[in-house]
Amino acid sequence: MTQRLGKNLNGYHGETIDIRSVLREIETAAPAYGWTSEIFHTHGDLDWVALHRPARITDHALRKRIHISAGIHGDEPAGPLAALKLIQDDLWPGNVEIFLLPCLNPLGFLRNQRANADGIDLNRDYRNPQSTETRRHIAWLERQPRFDLYLCLHEDWEAHGFYLYETNPDERTPLAEIMIAAVAPVCPVDGSEIIEGRPAQGGIIRPKISLQERPDWPEAFYHITHKARQGYTLEAPSDFPLPVRVSALVTAVNAAVNSLMAR
């Protein structure tokens, strides 16, 4: 099994990416695979893009919509790379409609830092947004239909392996175990009983979320409140090689999408 690199002490010290070139690759690849793109924010030469891939089968009873976002933390390169690979692999079932936001924090990536250029953690900014990036993302979300599922792609530099958060208040068929089982052959799973201060089991955290008590909403809280009743925050372990982390995220997304569409 893949060994930890031992590089990440007190923060992320692993590989970095040139976000401009990754975003260029994404914007070049997307139309070739039938995606349209909308720019919902710009800063200098950087674009915040929302990609949309319509369902190929237009039976409305079967169609499901999924919001996939990545790159909200600028020191987590696996997310935008996973977005690129998902586009290039093009393994989507016919009746799924995907909304893919490959990088929510390009300015963080320019600095290899978690926060945006003003030091705001965008993933704590979804209740009373202070950042332009989050305001623009929410303004874009308000123009979209509801989703059947959201997936937020992240990394954790402290993790011993892959893990995920499940939010599923209506107790729909869970997708957590399916994702963990799919990821296990490609990336170690964090078996810790406590992860990020929360009880975990087999790489799955099912947090008791108190939306109203928490002032600093992550993106997931916005989705649960406004857009979708089931979703997952996926955390790839930064202390493993970057291709392993990308593969873990891609594998988890494919497993979730296929399982959702099969039920």
Ligand SMILES: [Zn+2]
């Ligand atoms: Zn993150």
